Amino acid sequence: MEQAPLFSICIPAHNATGVIGECLASLARQSCESWEAIVVDDASTDSLDQWCAGQDVICAERLTYYRFDENGGPFRARRKAFSLARGRYVICLDSDDELIGSDALALMAEAIERESPDVLMFNMSACVDGGDSIVDYGALGLAEGAVDKGAFVEAFLSSYALNNLATKALRRELVGADGDEPKRRLKMCEDRLEVSGALARAESFCLLDRDLYYYRPNEASTTHARFELDYCDQQAYVERVVWERLGGAVGSRDGQYRLLLSAWAHDMEALAQDRGVAELAACLEQIAAEPLFVEAMGVVGTDGQRAERATSLRLLAAGRVRAAARWVRALVRLKGAAKR
Template sequence: MPLFSVILPAHNAEKTLAATLVSLARQTCDDWEAIVLDDGSTDRTGRIATAFARVETRVRVVRLSGLGPSRARNLGAAEACGQFLAFLDGDDLWVPEKLAVSAATLRASPGVDGVFGRVAFFDGDPAHARTESRVRPGRLALRDLIGENPVCTMSNLVVRASSFRAVGGFDETLRHSEDLECLIRLVASGAFVTGLDRRLVHYRTSPFGLSADLSAMHAGWRRAVETAMKADADLRAREVRAAEAAHLRYLARRALRVNTPAGTALRLSMRGLAASPAAFFAPLDRGVPTLAAALLEPLMPTALRRRLARL
């Protein structure tokens, strides 16, 4: 039985999948299997995955018919044989030590159910990250998740297979924030998830795809927060409003970076300010540039607008 099962859903990822698979093959820990789920791709995704699997026998390819990321990941987890599940999206990259560092923590601490690290966000070249997430020590709490979720992406999470299965996997009715909603149920179940203060993942940003659909992202976030409120009756309305302000600020910053209609960033910023001005401006080095860029968006060149959104 392998130590890790890597679950890798991919849909029309021909431009990025090869690099993702290479980052997997370069892992310093070699005790893994990988399940690539080609979810109804109409490009060369399936051929790239199949060619890689011919060379790397630890990889197997499963073809699906466009079931969506939640269903694809659940099917991959059902096929998995490993003690730990490591999720990897078809456009993200792992640092070579990702699995080794995760294994060291999980083996040394049997009471830890899941781990994640820092995420570097990049556009074209992963060597030139534009920003990086932060990880604070200690146990991940529901309040952390509904705020600026420090896990950021499923490509960052390694979890014990038994813990993942105990909460029923991903909600297959969700196409956005399904990762956050699953994490909320995992933490609410009592699972101990903790951050490692080192860069483990490179996250590729894109103006296209699921992560560019801002209204759907917000609706998915609301569903995830509803799950959190049901799980923790102590979550106060003020905390939820503050979390929503931070989330709307994040969406406004994303609107400035991707191809959205003029005024989208300002509308999102205004909604965030209405939810909680204090939370929208905390910290100031994010809130102020976001609002300034949203207000000045019609007058600014695209490059400057995106640069402000990255501050």
């Protein structure tokens, strides 16, 4: 392997012995050979260390393995991988996901040679062979080729579709910078926080709108677990940091306000799962007191929100917390009945 590879594939892993073999196999079949793999074991209890030591899926000299003795979450694991990376670009690959086909890295390398971007974006699919792309870049106003930084930042601020680290190859210097550590441990929006730091430092962007990453749906993820009130607070924390980093690149915060209100309207329904009116009302009261909620409602209100969620937001903004709780619980029941 060459002294400094083009790509460092950063793989955070926790109890991944059942899936990481397929992940690494997707690297082994790549026609582009300028890469290294870095597996950071986040205190696994399934002998992942022994599996990595004995694996023969990829050449041993391509693999760097590091283990934490205490679980710290994917943000810390990725940061450690970044610190060990030697490549010009880092790509984040979850241990249960794969690169699609044999030319994913080659296509990225061609785009990098052609455009020399700080950030190369591509697409992902929930189908192992690609198709049915997850990110609709066109709907965000982004087209293949060079992308203006202002246009990308505006799309990022107003949507969660661009959050994922897995849809980007980033110059190594852009990630894991000192001083970017979050002031709290995050279970939500950690990708968005990391990406925002990279965007703030990046100057050039390129879009390769091809399905190059297979995203394996995971029913055990946080988004499928019981929703906690602290997730809403984590969202607000991240959005404050994101605006501090990127707000100067756009003329208005309205897109971010609308995104937050849409997220909170969704979160209200997620909080209603398995909670009675009194418990839900206590949760909603804290959302209503969040300064960003008050600020966003004062600036954009319910502009662009679906009718039923606009009602949820208006009731909450008016201080009718118990009424909002009853309304949201009714929505959840109706939507559940419709699914059946």
